[in-house]
Amino acid sequence: MSISKEYQNKIIKVLLEEIAEISNKEHQKKIWVPQGPDFDEIINCLADIIEPILEKHKKYQLSEDRYELLVKFYKEFKNFSDYAKKNDYNYYYLYGFLDTPEWAKVMDTAKEVLQAFNYKSED
Secondary structure (H helix, E strand, O other): OOOOHHHHHHHHHHHHHHHHHHHOHHHHHHHHHHHOOOHHHHHHHHHHHHHHHHHOOOOOOOOHHHHHHHHHHHHHHHHHHHHHHHHOHHHHHOOHHHHOHHHHHHHHHHHHHHHHOOOOOOO
């Protein structure tokens, strides 16, 4: 089954919106911390969007560079998630991680993805 170009663009846009949130520390402090979404919710939302794209990246017509960058980003994101859960569960859920060098690395890679896709936030 082929995926229409319009559908591909919508799904990629949703993914980039999620990655934009992950790249923006001020947004995280303004929205994530006060609203207190469970970080597992953020992880699951990202996984639900990015995993099918990575699995069928050729159908989404991703260039090899963009595909590899998405893989790198998702790997770093999952590694951070695993690290945070393993080392200090409470720290993880209280959003103390926002100021860590490990999270900064995830945010930097998220910014690389946005740049590679020429993404501009609508905010």
